[in-house]
Amino acid sequence: xxxxxQQQDQQQQQEEEEEQLQGSxxxxxxxxxxxxxxxxxxxxxxxxxxxxVRSMSTVDPDDDYPNMIVYRKIEDIVTRIQDETEGIxxxxxxxxxxxxxSVVTGADIVQWLLKNLDIEDPAEAMHIxxxxxxxxxxxxxxxxxxxxxxxxxxxxxxxxxxxxxxxWEPENTDYAIYLCKRxxxxxxxxxxxxxxxxxxxxxxxxxxxxxxxxxxxxEAQVKIDRKKxxxxxxxxxxxxxxxxxxxxxxxxxxxxxxxxxxKCRRMKNPHRVKKSVYGLVEDGSQAxxxxxxxxxHCRKGTKEDVQKEILFLSTQLDRHCLKMSKVADSLxxxxxxYLDYDPFLTAPEPCNPWTSDDPTxxxxxSSKEASQPRVKKWGFSLEEALKDPTGQDLFLKxxxxxxxxxxLRFWLEVQELKRVPQQEVAHRVEEIWAEFxxxxxxxxxxxxxxxxxxxxxxxxxxxxxxxxxxxxxxxxLMKSDSYPRFLRSNVYQDLLMAKKKPESxxxxxxxxxxxxxxxxxxxxxxxxxxxxxSS
Amino acid sequence: xxxxxxxxxxxxxxxxxxNAARKAVQDTTLQExxxxxAVVGRVQMKTRKTLRGHLAKIYAMHWATxxxxxxxxxxxxxxxxxxxxxxxxxxAIPLKSSWVMTCAYAPSGNLVACGGLDNMCSIYNxxxxxxxxxxxxxxxxxxxxxxxxxxxxxxxxxxxxxDCTCILWDIETGTQKTVYAGHQxxxxxxxxxxxxxxxxxxxxxxxxxxWDIREGTCRQTFPGHExxxxxxxxxxxxxxxxxxxxxxxxxxxxxxxxQELITYQDSSVMCGVTSLAPSLxxxxxxxxxxxxxxxxxxxxxxxxVGVLAGHDNRVSCIGVxxxxxxxxxxxxDSFLKIWx
Numbered sequence: 001x002x003x004x005x006q007q008q009d010q011q012q013q014q015e016e017e018e019e020q021l022q023g024s025x026x027x028x029x030x031x032x033x034x035x036x037x038x039x040x041x042x043x044x045x046x047x048x049x050x051x052x053v054r055s056m057s058t059v060d061p062d063d064d065y066p067n068m069i070v071y072r073k074i075e076d077i078v079t080r081i082q083d084e085t086e087g088i089x090x091x092x093x094x095x096x097x098x099x100x101x102s103v104v105t106g107a108d109i110v111q112w113l114l115k116n117l118d119i120e121d122p123a124e125a126m127h128i129x130x131x132x133x134x135x136x137x138x139x140x141x142x143x144x145x146x147x148x149x150x151x152x153x154x155x156x157x158x159x160x161x162x163x164x165x166x167x168w169e170p171e172n173t174d175y176a177i178y179l180c181k182r183x184x185x186x187x188x189x190x191x192x193x194x195x196x197x198x199x200x201x202x203x204x205x206x207x208x209x210x211x212x213x214x215x216x217x218x219e220a221q222v223k224i225d226r227k228k229x230x231x232x233x234x235x236x237x238x239x240x241x242x243x244x245x246x247x248x249x250x251x252x253x254x255x256x257x258x259x260x261x262x263k264c265r266r267m268k269n270p271h272r273v274k275k276s277v278y279g280l281v282e283d284g285s286q287a288x289x290x291x292x293x294x295x296x297h298c299r300k301g302t303k304e305d306v307q308k309e310i311l312f313l314s315t316q317l318d319r320h321c322l323k324m325s326k327v328a329d330s331l332x333x334x335x336x337x338y339l340d341y342d343p344f345l346t347a348p349e350p351c352n353p354w355t356s357d358d359p360t361x362x363x364x365x366s367s368k369e370a371s372q373p374r375v376k377k378w379g380f381s382l383e384e385a386l387k388d389p390t391g392q393d394l395f396l397k398x399x400x401x402x403x404x405x406x407x408l409r410f411w412l413e414v415q416e417l418k419r420v421p422q423q424e425v426a427h428r429v430e431e432i433w434a435e436f437x438x439x440x441x442x443x444x445x446x447x448x449x450x451x452x453x454x455x456x457x458x459x460x461x462x463x464x465x466x467x468x469x470x471x472x473x474x475x476x477l478m479k480s481d482s483y484p485r486f487l488r489s490n491v492y493q494d495l496l497m498a499k500k501k502p503e504s505x506x507x508x509x510x511x512x513x514x515x516x517x518x519x520x521x522x523x524x525x526x527x528x529x530x531x532x533x534s535s
Numbered sequence: 536x537x538x539x540x541x542x543x544x545x546x547x548x549x550x551x552x553x554n555a556a557r558k559a560v561q562d563t564t565l566q567e568x569x570x571x572x573a574v575v576g577r578v579q580m581k582t583r584k585t586l587r588g589h590l591a592k593i594y595a596m597h598w599a600t601x602x603x604x605x606x607x608x609x610x611x612x613x614x615x616x617x618x619x620x621x622x623x624x625x626x627a628i629p630l631k632s633s634w635v636m637t638c639a640y641a642p643s644g645n646l647v648a649c650g651g652l653d654n655m656c657s658i659y660n661x662x663x664x665x666x667x668x669x670x671x672x673x674x675x676x677x678x679x680x681x682x683x684x685x686x687x688x689x690x691x692x693x694x695x696x697x698d699c700t701c702i703l704w705d706i707e708t709g710t711q712k713t714v715y716a717g718h719q720x721x722x723x724x725x726x727x728x729x730x731x732x733x734x735x736x737x738x739x740x741x742x743x744x745x746w747d748i749r750e751g752t753c754r755q756t757f758p759g760h761e762x763x764x765x766x767x768x769x770x771x772x773x774x775x776x777x778x779x780x781x782x783x784x785x786x787x788x789x790x791x792x793x794q795e796l797i798t799y800q801d802s803s804v805m806c807g808v809t810s811l812a813p814s815l816x817x818x819x820x821x822x823x824x825x826x827x828x829x830x831x832x833x834x835x836x837x838x839x840v841g842v843l844a845g846h847d848n849r850v851s852c853i854g855v856x857x858x859x860x861x862x863x864x865x866x867x868d869s870f871l872k873i874w875x
Contacts, residue, residue, distance in 0.1 A: 322560065324563050
């Protein structure tokens with residue numbers, strides 16, 4: 001009977017785990033505890049705990065093990081699936097001369113997920129089921145490969161002791177003991193697969209010196225196993241095998257225990273002792289994980305820290321929050337404005353270069369002659385107009401006609417200044433001053449006295465960002481003044497309205513040519529002629 | 536300890552006031568406001584190209600501004616520049632350290648950068664005189680792994696690190712210009728605003744921060760996630776921030792409302808988010824997950840509108856090209872795929 005998840009404190013958890021290590025039985029089987037170790041000199045804990053209760057994790061749930069949230073989500077589901085009333089009935093299946101205990105079919109699992117997880121798409125249920133299987137929470141009883149099949153294939157649930165949320169990082173010594181133990185037991189179902197035999201051979205070479213120790217551990221485990229009830233043993237064996245299928249997967253299969261190396265390095269608990277599956281304690285000292293020098297910056301709570309925090313919070317409080325409705329509206333408006341330009345939502349014209357191998361779209365985007373959609377985009381914001389070289393040119397021409405082109409030219413020069421090599425910076429700064437800001441300069445820009453003051457100050461130590469303030473000011477000026485006039489101007493409006501007819505005769509011919517070329521690929525000659533006639 | 540107590544109380548009271556101010560502007564939710572917006576419908580994208588060549592996990596990729604070239608970094612110790620249209624490798628750059636975690640393409644197309652467990656950001660010049668790609672600079676100062684880097688121009692780059700800080704570098708001199716300290720956990724990723732005045736960083740302290748590049752100060756902090764923030768990006772208009780976390784959700788934070796607008800989550804999504812990228816209009820958010828898939832979210836309605844399935848291992852990085860035409864995913868299965 002699965003118990004509801006309980007929040008237990010670490011102390012209690014450890015005690016209970018200790019108990020289980022003595023060998024309590026699975027609740028679907030008659031209670032049969034196993035005795036303690038028979039080798040008084042060996043520190044071997046008979047670790048064959050069988051639990052249907054929730055994982056007695058010694059890891060504090062608040063521990064920042066990155067996958068913990070995911071594991072808890074999966075464990076909730078897995079616990080529910082095994083629930084007596086709401087879950088799948090776990091059965092015993094008769095097969096030839098034997099009975100297979102404690103199984104469900106793959107189809108059962110998929111069906112349950114479909115029904116109980118609010119999923120409409122069966123593919124979705126398969127995906128979740130595969131995820132659960134890949135992590136080893138449920139496994140096929142006759143295969144090493146942990147995938148879920150939506151058919152009569154038989155699956156069993158993993159014991160919470162082996163759940164990934166226990167943060168197992170089993171050492172090769174444990175794996176060696178396991179493989180060694182398997183070879184000692186004379187059962188066909190325990191025969192090593194090819195890759196396992198290879199692994200064993202490799203481990204024998206690697207642990208040549210300790211092999212006697214490993215062998216003895218394996219023997220001890222076998223002795224303990226023998227004492228168990230036959231049925232219980234079969235189930236335990238399969239669960240143990242599934243555990244190793246997760247941590248030492250079949251070659252070619254994804255190892256789901258692989259962690260992003262950025263997360264591996266982060267050890268909040270440097271003294272976390274690496275647990276052995278078989279209760280081994282390294283001879284001599286306790287097996288301790290290396291102490292990583294976790295960043296010194298990440299300590300909290302000194303007086304300076306709190307004072308800084310107060311300062312920061314005060315500034316935040318002073319800042320004015322915009323209303324959600326306003327903010328939401330502006331986001332919505334933006335997405336709607338650019339809807340036609342988003343190739344994931346609106347098919348690009350004339351065609352998508354990725355699917356048709358026709359680069360016309362890219363040619364049009366980069367050509368000097370702007371298509372109507374491009375022209376339209378210039379009206380969205382000054383940023384868009386300036387981003388497009390053709391738009392920038394047109395805006396500049398317009399400003400020239402108004403005798404205010406110095407603003408844009410200044411802005412462009414300052415942009416360029418940010419990109420030139422360091423040795424040219426000082427020279428450029430001077431040039432810009434001479435051209436735009438000095439008294440009697442040929443192209444004086446209209447700066448307010450405050451910005452002028454600050455800029456003069458900045459120039460005492462000329463750098464790439466000396467004109468930042470001035471540039472900001474001029475940009476705002478253009479945005480609020482010249483740009484709206486530009487959008488209303490004839491030169492822009494004419495271009496914008498010219499969507500029905502292309503700009504020039506030549507333009508029409510070329511675009512028509514391109515159009516027919518792309519269409520012609522899929523049409524017969526007759527239809528093509530028909531089109532030509534109708535245009 | 537009396538003073539500490541008082542200071543802490545003051546900080547708490549300020550936090551309460553800020554929360555109250557945030558609540559006060561909650562006159563609606565994004566979902567309510569977007570109720571009248573037309574649905575997007577099912578978004579189905581196919582793999583158009585598969586870029587093969589890496590021999591180990593791919594950890595990062597970044598598009599060039601021309602929307603055709605891209606760079607990828609893999610633990611096989613190579614940085615590869617791809618012409619994604621032809622699938623040809625333009626450059627295959629061998630790295631000194633194979634533990635690379637991030638890569639970036641300069642807007643000019645002249646430089647690429649990468650870094651990882653070597654704690655350094657290495658800048659490579661693609662347009663060297665003799666045609667060979669060489670290391671131009673090695674920016675060393677971080678005391679933790681390099682998790683992300685992004686160019687501002689050919690002369691400046693910003694990096695984020697496992698040492699909880701971000702740094703703005705002058706590439707020419709190889710020196711640090713500004714250190715952005717404040718996070719209390721490893722910085723996992725960063726993104727630069729469209730106007731290049733700000734950048735945002737996501738960290739293992741479950742928060743993301745907005746920084747003023749020139750002033751060097753943290754302008755805003757966005758808490759809300761329940762685990763590491765692995766991925767971060769700007770909404771295309773520069774006014775909102777999208778984050779992805781190990782808590783299996785993505786969130787949208789607005790800079791001007793100074794709070795979370797919406798969470799992208801689903802009970803059937805049970806994996807951490809590794810990477811994300813918005814579509815050109817911002818209407819779609821493509822997020823890569825540990826379960827080998829990419830989920831496509833309707834940004835306004837917080838509904839899943841599509842799935843990209845095709846990788847055989849975790850999707851570690853994702854990027855949408857500048858022209859919005861294509862999405863590129865990189866995976867631990869060593870392949871990059873172009874979708875649209």
